[in-house]
Amino acid sequence: MDTLVKGDKLRKYFQVGPKSLLHAVDDVDVDIPRGTTLGVVGESGCGKSTLARVVLGLIPKTGGKLYFDGRDLDTLNKKEKAEYRRQMQIIFQDPYSSLDPRMSVYESIAEPLDMNHIFSKKAEKLDYIMELMERVGLAERFVNAYPHEMDGGRRQRVCIARALALNPKFIVCDEPVSALDVSIQAQILNLLMDMQDSMGLTYMFITHDMSVVKHISTEIMVMYLGQCVERAPSKELFENPLHPYTQALLSAVPKPVINRMSNTEILRGEVSNPINPPVGCRFAPRCKHCTAECTQKNFELVDQGSRHSVACRLFDQA
Amino acid sequence: MNKTTGSANGVKVVRKKKSRFREIWGRFKKNKSAIVGLVLFSIVLLMVIFADVLAPYSATIEPNIPVRLQGPSAEHIMGTDSFGRDIFARLVHGSRNSLLVGIGAVFIGMVIGGTLGAVSGYYGGKIDNIIVRITDMIMCIPMMLLVLTLVAALGSSLMNVLLAMMISNIPGYTRVVRSAVLTVVDQDYIEAAHSCGTPNRWVIFKHIIPNAIGPIIVQTTMSIGSMILNAAAISFLGMGIQPPTPEWGAMLNEARNFMIQCPYMVFFPGAAIGITALGLNLMGDGLRDALDPKLKD
């Protein structure tokens, strides 16, 4: 499988004070083969949304290299960059705020087309927009509707149609279903998977919901405080989670079975401060396997075979 | 843009995209008070356009002492002033000057101030800081003082008064638009627009200004009336519009001394200012609501 999106030691720091750097994304490698989905999971503040924006070039990165289709994006000139940007799109979490309330469905979907001067004839543009709406399962009568006249699921369909308008190769989905009810959520997840099958799309799927990420991803990356702590193919990760954080995360998910708090392992403490983090494993303060060594050196991702790698003292053969 | 296609179940559906303007007009015309506002303002506008047809300009400046201070009659339907000039003629011709000053100062102030506010709120950082500090400085100077200084320096004329009032209008708009923009700029749809390659100026004009339009319209319609009165105050101080040029504010000033004997002298110019301001207010509110698709049509 050839790689479509590749990030090398991507890094994004935010200056939050004279001497305080917020390490939002810290040396994260990304590697997404064409036509697959990379799931990125983690809790709020782990840097997953920042990572998405860095990959898309919506915010400048502090360090690292980014390749799209084999080209280093830093070496491109402005025109080439615009060309590449067309091939990468994003779907946001909140379909209530990601559509301009003053724009009808038609205008929202037409915006990317207009901005890139795709159609000169209005009739052709209308036909194309109708085709997009049909593809995402929106009835024609919604063409003049405004966002506030639609429910969350339909709005998210508009966002998807809009993202598909420029025929992208790569779409970042930033928690696209977490604002939706379960029955609608399932509709949207099915739609995203159908689009992938029919158009060969590549996704980076960001979510905090373990069951959603398992369902949609080919490979999964678990993030904690700006770092990737574990990465494995979806099935492997769920059958054999290695990092203590991944294990805790999996057992914390409430499953729809009767389970009065019996076998759940409850993680103590809370996510520590991402400003000027100290050396050592960032999960150490909450980890039950923590030793002195954990707080003295950094741990890199180490390959454990079958594309499974983990950054933890327990699996650090070096 | 209409196209008929057969849909899956065989029923013919008309594909149609409504035009923006017709949609807004459709909502506007359902609002009764907005239509009243539009009618009132249209009357004033017609008066501006057909002033010369309604009354000769000469009647507004030439004194005619024998008929001074006469109440409304068939010959002078609004009566005459202290120099015997026909109040109706002065009112009709004065509308040009008053509206020019009132609306001109407000609209130019809105365009400049609004743009500055949008740029300031959208880009933030240093640009924002500089713009906010400068507008703060202008806001510190009382408007009258600013106008008097400018008119004294540049000479007393209608254009200079207009310029001075425009400058004093800018900071208010900058403030209003900036804060409106700040509430919009964090929204995801702005980021979504960037991600499909929309350039900054387009983002400002297509997404940010339309979503921030409510407070801008309110500020505009509210200030036109007071601008007309301010222009009058400036005339009263001997700057700006010089007698005998007709102007509503100046007419009110002249009538001041005769308020008790001849109330009609105050009533007609006052009513003209009131009707203009009322019409603009009603129209502005209607327009604000019509521009917002969230309100039911």
Place this chain on the structure above:
Amino acid sequence: MNNTGTEQAILEVRGLHTIYQTDDGVVKAVNGVDFSINERETVGLVGETGAGKTTLALSIMRLLPERTGRIPEGEIIYKGENLLKADKEYMRRIRGANISMIFQDPMNALNPIMSVGDQILESLVIHNEEKRSGEELNKRVDELLELVGISAGRKHEYPHQFSGGMKQRIVIAIALACNPKLIIADEPTTALDVTIQAQVLALINDLQQKLGTSMIMITHDLGIVGKTCDKVAIMYAGEIIEFGTAEDVFNGEKHHPYTVGLFGAIPSLTSEAKRLKPIDGLMPDPTALPEGCKFHPRCPHCTEECKTGEPYLYQKGEAYIKCNLFREEK
């Protein structure tokens, strides 16, 4: 429904209807809800957005928006007294002291300019019926903070100094301050991360066992229900369409088609299904609810019978399902 055994129903809701009168028409938010909750019991109210869960909770608390919310029909009986007939002053004393509420978003539920200790104290002072001294009340504040796992030394700190999970613990402490008999928790962990959610749920479970409080847990997450509830009520379009013990609803044989759909739509952590099975269609518009069974436009088993008249009420012990599918098994 009938109470079983010796357990005493602490709250009974009978035939409750709640409407909102808005400019767009009458929104029928709750349409004939019956359920009861016994002492030391947790009932889960499950449903999607717009199912009427929160409205039901606000109706019980009599906290509906005054200008629009109306309760045209029904009874809410708390300890033998119909709360819908009670006067405002009586209700004020009931709220907080006897029935208290935990809200979804801990960020908005706390006053940012009051120290957390003072906020807990406030509730104690308002309901200080035994005329306890200030010292005693302060001691109670310390006790409550320790109870929810926050050291009493932090009581002088302000809400912004606490994380989301900690804030929710404080909200719980406030809710528990006057030893209420019933707590209504409205999506108490939706705004929290999963690991923090697990901590808070464990705390709630633990406290409930220790203090013997009854609880109504409002949630959209069946996983949370499985972890905390004894009985479950599935709500759809303002009605409870299925009610039973957790065992009935999770592992029973007969289910309402909506319940089946709800379980089917959740991506599973354990199985390997490639496609999810969403429920077709959308929630009905509460200003124009469909005739007959409210679920019939989305139901795969819909028959002509379902389109008119009330659906059949299938009862088995305390459990019930409102669906015509089970009519023939009378």
